[in-house]
Amino acid sequence: xxxxxxxxxxxxxxxxxxxxxxxxxxxxxxxxxxxxxxxxxxxxxxxxxxxxxxxxxxxxxxxxxxxxxxxxxxxxxxxxxxxxxxxxxxxxxxxxxxxxxxxxxxxxxxxxxxxxxxxxxxxxxxxxxxxxxxxxxxxxxxxxxxxxxxxxxxxxxxxxxxxxxxxxxxxxxxxxxxxxxxxxxxxxxxxxxxxxxxxxxxxxxxxxxxxxxxxxxxxxxxxxxxxxxxxxxxxxxxxxxxxxxxxxxxxxxxxxxxxxxxxxxxxxxxxxxxxxxxxxxxxxxxxxxxxxxxxxxxxxxxxxxxxxxxxxxxxxxxxxxxxxxxxxxxxxxxxxxxxxxxxxxxxxxxxxxxxxxxxxxxxxxxxxxxxxxxxxxxxxxxxxxxxxxxxxxxxxxxxxxxxxxxxxxxxxxxxxxxxxxxxxxxxxxxxxxxxxxxxxxxxxxxxxxxxxxxxxxxxxxxxxxxxxxxxxxxxxxxxxxxxxxxxxxxxxxxxxxxxxxxxxxxxxxxxxxxxxxxxxxxxxxxxxxxxxxxxxxxxxxxxxxxxxxxxxxxxxxxxxxxxxxxxxxxxxxxxxxxxxxxxxxxxxxxxxxxxxxxxxxxxxxxxxxxxxxxxxxxxxxxxxxxxxxxxxxxxxxxxxxxxxxxxxxxxxxxxxxxxxxxxxxxxxxxxxxxxxxxxxxxxxxxxxxxxxxxxxxxxxxxxxxxxxxxxxxxxxxxxxxxxxxxxxxxxxxxxxxxxxxxxxxxxxxxxxxxxxxxxxxxxxxxxxxxxxxxxxxxxxxxxxxxxxxxxxxxxxxxxxxxxxxxxxxxxxxxxxxxxxxxxxxxxxxxxxxxxxxxxxxxxxxxxxxxxxxxxxxxxxxxxxxxxxxxxxxxxxxxxxxxxxxxxxxxxxxxxxxxxxxxxxxxxxxxxxxxxxxxxxxxxxxxxxxxxxxx
Numbered sequence: 001x002x003x004x005x006x007x008x009x010x011x012x013x014x015x016x017x018x019x020x021x022x023x024x025x026x027x028x029x030x031x032x033x034x035x036x037x038x039x040x041x042x043x044x045x046x047x048x049x050x051x052x053x054x055x056x057x058x059x060x061x062x063x064x065x066x067x068x069x070x071x072x073x074x075x076x077x078x079x080x081x082x083x084x085x086x087x088x089x090x091x092x093x094x095x096x097x098x099x100x101x102x103x104x105x106x107x108x109x110x111x112x113x114x115x116x117x118x119x120x121x122x123x124x125x126x127x128x129x130x131x132x133x134x135x136x137x138x139x140x141x142x143x144x145x146x147x148x149x150x151x152x153x154x155x156x157x158x159x160x161x162x163x164x165x166x167x168x169x170x171x172x173x174x175x176x177x178x179x180x181x182x183x184x185x186x187x188x189x190x191x192x193x194x195x196x197x198x199x200x201x202x203x204x205x206x207x208x209x210x211x212x213x214x215x216x217x218x219x220x221x222x223x224x225x226x227x228x229x230x231x232x233x234x235x236x237x238x239x240x241x242x243x244x245x246x247x248x249x250x251x252x253x254x255x256x257x258x259x260x261x262x263x264x265x266x267x268x269x270x271x272x273x274x275x276x277x278x279x280x281x282x283x284x285x286x287x288x289x290x291x292x293x294x295x296x297x298x299x300x301x302x303x304x305x306x307x308x309x310x311x312x313x314x315x316x317x318x319x320x321x322x323x324x325x326x327x328x329x330x331x332x333x334x335x336x337x338x339x340x341x342x343x344x345x346x347x348x349x350x351x352x353x354x355x356x357x358x359x360x361x362x363x364x365x366x367x368x369x370x371x372x373x374x375x376x377x378x379x380x381x382x383x384x385x386x387x388x389x390x391x392x393x394x395x396x397x398x399x400x401x402x403x404x405x406x407x408x409x410x411x412x413x414x415x416x417x418x419x420x421x422x423x424x425x426x427x428x429x430x431x432x433x434x435x436x437x438x439x440x441x442x443x444x445x446x447x448x449x450x451x452x453x454x455x456x457x458x459x460x461x462x463x464x465x466x467x468x469x470x471x472x473x474x475x476x477x478x479x480x481x482x483x484x485x486x487x488x489x490x491x492x493x494x495x496x497x498x499x500x501x502x503x504x505x506x507x508x509x510x511x512x513x514x515x516x517x518x519x520x521x522x523x524x525x526x527x528x529x530x531x532x533x534x535x536x537x538x539x540x541x542x543x544x545x546x547x548x549x550x551x552x553x554x555x556x557x558x559x560x561x562x563x564x565x566x567x568x569x570x571x572x573x574x575x576x577x578x579x580x581x582x583x584x585x586x587x588x589x590x591x592x593x594x595x596x597x598x599x600x601x602x603x604x605x606x607x608x609x610x611x612x613x614x615x616x617x618x619x620x621x622x623x624x625x626x627x628x629x630x631x632x633x634x635x636x637x638x639x640x641x642x643x644x645x646x647x648x649x650x651x652x653x654x655x656x657x658x659x660x661x662x663x664x665x666x667x668x669x670x671x672x673x674x675x676x677x678x679x680x681x682x683x684x685x686x687x688x689x690x691x692x693x694x695x696x697x698x699x700x701x702x703x704x705x706x707x708x709x710x711x712x713x714x715x716x717x718x719x720x721x722x723x724x725x726x727x728x729x730x731x732x733x734x735x736x737x738x739x740x741x742x743x744x745x746x747x748x749x750x751x752x753x754x755x756x757x758x759x760x761x762x763x764x765x766x767x768x769x770x771x772x773x774x775x776x777x778x779x780x781x782x783x784x785x786x787x788x789x790x791x792x793x794x795x796x797x798x799x800x801x802x803x804x805x806x807x808x809x810x811x812x813x814x815x816x817x818x819x820x821x822x823x824x825x826x827x828x829x830x831x832x833x834x835x836x837x838x839x840x841x842x843x844x845x846x847x848x849x850x851x852x853x854x855x856x857x858x859x860x861x862x863x864x865x866x867x868x869x870x871x872x873x874x875x876x877x878x879x880x881x882x883x884x885x886x887x888x889x890x891x892x893x894x895x896x897x898x899x900x901x902x903x904x905x906x907x908x909x910x911x912x913x914x915x916x917x918x919x920x921x922x923x924x925x926x927x928x929x930x931x932x933x934x
Contacts (some may be wrong), residue, residue: 013039016047020074020091025134027173029067030093034060037078037783040105045083049076051093062864069097071131071137072691076446089825096134096173100126102168103139107182112225114264116158117184121151124169124177134173141167160188162222187225191260191268194230198256198273203309203352208251212242215260215268225263230260248275253309257904278352282307285314285346285359289691290432291330292382293418295338295678296663298363299382301330305348305356315355317345338611338664339367366418367571368612368665370676373422373471373526376691377667377674378429379408379707380420380684386411386429388709389694390669394425394441395455401802406691406698406744407710408682409803411439412456423471424526429457429468436460444474444490445508454768460488463510472524472543472574475533478510483518485532486510492556495528495543501558516540516560525549525592526617526670527573532560532572539566539897547577548599549592563591565601575615575668582613586625594618594633594651604632604653616668621657623666629657629675637671638702639686645702657685658703675704682707696744712804713743718778720795720814724759727793727813733786735816739779739809741799749774751800754781755808759792769800789816790900869902889913 017036034047047060072093078086104123126133126797163184164219170176195214217224230242254275260268287303316324341364348356369380376390387408388397398411421428426440437457438447448460468479475489484504494501497513521533529543540560541550571582579594610621618634632654635646667674671687684693684702695705719738722728758766
């Protein structure tokens with residue numbers, strides 16, 4: 001029987017389980033998986049799915065992927081074997097592959113700032129492409145190369161720097177927008193200080209230009225905001241923007257300030273400078289004086305000029321020629337000619353270049369700085385002081401004494417002297433102010449002061465405007481600037497030139513010489529005659545004419561008379577009995593007597609290019625333009641300076657003075673020659689019996705020697721001569737101090753001083769200044785005080801000549817061994833006994849001293865035995881640096897090698913404990929006690 005089973009399944013299978021991965025929005029793909037479908041009846045057959053409502057059902061064979069951007073509704077069902085369909089299950093696949101739009105970045109402020117910067121992000125959305133996209137999720141940002149950070153709120157940047165901000169939008173599907181960027185710029189560093197250039201920096205009388213450069217903004221690893229501009233202000237004015245160099249042209253001192261400003265208006269530190277414009281001239285130099293005068297140079301000084309900004313220097317002119325500059329208010333003109341007046345001009349200048357008006361000073365170089373007579377010589381130093389040496393019996397050296405000097409000593413109280421003249425026993429000096437000063441002996445009125453003697457210079461009254469002086473044996477003469485001549489002194493030969501003659505007409509004050517004007521130079525001969533040189537080059541003469549020195553026979557001339565045969569003369573000098581004349585052509589002429597009379601002017605043969613002349617006693621001298629000195633005439637004392645002596649009455653033809661060069665002027669003495677060099681040194685030769693040569697001796701010199709200035713004496717102590725370690729010992733409490741003293745010949749020692757000092761240098765005894773008047777070479781002083789005993793004393797001495805103190809002598813040391821006031825009479829016996837014959841080191845012993853005999857105390861009462869305290873000394877020991885030598889009584893033995901203690905004697909006996917720790921023999925002494933040795 002055929003049997004068939006009919007199977008009818010009307011039950012729907014179970015709904016499948018749909019897995020959508022991921023369920024959220026994604027920018028990649030979505031995987032859909034179906035599972036879990038069953039059917040209890042006909043059985044499960046398959047799954048089906050469709051996408052979106054209107055999609056076709058498709059059999060599901062495996063998980064499928066949706067990777068196309070969009071929002072998809074996915075439907076799925078189970079199908080059993082009889083095609084029953086389960087209910088549908090649904091899911092959503094969300095794929096978003098569209099980037100969101102970039103955000104809007106707002107940076108406030110967007111430019112450089114010195115404040116904080118705020119960065120805000122906004123405008124984030126997600127584009128809808130016909131279906132909703134995943135939607136905006138967030139912003140992200142990063143700074144420079146930092147990590148991305150989520151943006152939650154506006155970002156505040158408050159640290160200096162340049163920061164690059166990058167931002168983006170992120171949608172829910174994690175799609176990233178394009179990046180947007182911006183910069184936060186914070187600058188809090190001041191710009192650099194500008195460079196201020198002020199031209200010129202110094203004071204100027206034109207204008208000042210101020211330029212600013214160098215402004216920038218400091219790079220601190222990133223560029224700062226950058227330089228914007230400069231600003232400046234002058235003094236307290238407002239700040240101004242700098243656009244071009246600033247010009248200051250008005251006079252004044254201006255403080256200028258400048259600064260840099262960057263683009264965030266930060267201001268640099270200020271730089272400052274000064275603009276200095278001065279248009280005021282310095283004051284004209286005034287107060288001129290001449291400090292130094294030499295044959296070829298003049299040193300002048302002036303009062304400093306004043307100026308509102310300060311004088312920086314002076315321009316120096318010789319006439320109209322600028323020859324130098326100086327910052328000092330003094331200047332030395334060099335390369336000048338002697339006996340010439342110069343117009344010296346000084347112009348002050350300040351830093352700004354302003355010049356004062358010219359300050360004008362007239363100064364004259366000297367014709368001669370020396371003058372010599374019978375036995376003394378005068379010399380004017382370049383500084384205007386006067387020095388003298390030689391015979392001084394009439395006080396003609398002007399040092400306040402009548403002691404002859406063999407070295408140059410300064411005439412007292414004279415400064416600013418321009419010329420000197422030596423008479424027989426008087427002297428004259430002419431100052432730059434035109435005044436005349438005299439000193440010495442003037443019994444016939446040669447001093448012009450009314451006095452017959454003066455040991456120091458005194459001004460001659462009634463004379464002003466004097467430009468030259470000269471002197472003879474007993475007369476003085478002065479030439480005024482108006483060309484007139486004035487005379488005073490003896491008139492026994494009519495040498496005053498005022499028409500009178502005789503002793504009764506001597507004048508003690510100046511009188512005018514008759515009928516004489518237009519004179520430029522004067523020269524007096526020692527034997528009372530005078531020459532005057534006029535501007536026309538002719539010579540006039542008056543006075544004594546015994547030697548035909550006036551060329552008019554043997555008569556005297558009581559008034560000036562023109563001398564025949566002398567024309568074109570430029571220099572005149574008077575010797576003892578003759579005159580010497582220099583012509584403009586450099587030739588030399590003579591008139592008068594040198595053993596032989598020349599009744600008319602006589603040309604000296606073999607001389608040319610002569611610039612200076614001199615006449616002595618039968619000897620004449622000439623200086624050539626090359627500075628060499630030539631001499632002729634009598635040479636009995638070596639006064640020709642050629643190393644020889646020629647007995648009188650022989651004369652020597654012209655010879656060159658040995659080893660002299662650089663000479664500007666010469667003078668002749670009675671037995672000597674004197675030369676003055678341009679370097680300021682003075683050289684002499686010939687007779688020297690009264691120190692006339694000034695070389696410190698009275699020795700005749702046949703060739704030139706240099707004059708020496710007076711030097712302080714030299715003193716050498718001859719007692720005491722001990723040293724500090726080994727002083728000279730004496731038992732005399734007021735010993736004699738002895739010394740040797742040395743100075744130039746003829747020196748008179750006028751004072752000495754002795755000092756006795758203790759070991760530390762404190763004064764024990766001082767003689768004070770003890771006046772003397774000695775020429776001996778030794779000295780002695782006996783202290784009036786008893787000196788301390790048993791301590792080293794140092795002694796020194798100094799001595800004085802008539803003007804200078806010596807240095808202190810070498811120091812001599814001594815020690816007084818007298819220890820107490822005890823007088824001895826006749827014999828004195830003393831002994832020293834020891835308690836043991838041998839003293840071991842460090843072992844105590846006792847020294848027994850006994851004194852007896854005829855002993856006298858202070859009261860002069862004789863005692864057989866000594867009672868009382870006496871001083872006893874132990875000496876002769878040595879002490880090491882580390883050990884004590886021992887003790888004598890209660891006293892430590894002194895390291896000096898001498899120890900003195902007070903010892904009490906009872907009836908002539910004293911016992912003293914002694915401990916010695918040194919080897920050797922020790923010696924004990926008491927006043928008048930011979931002592932003993934241990």
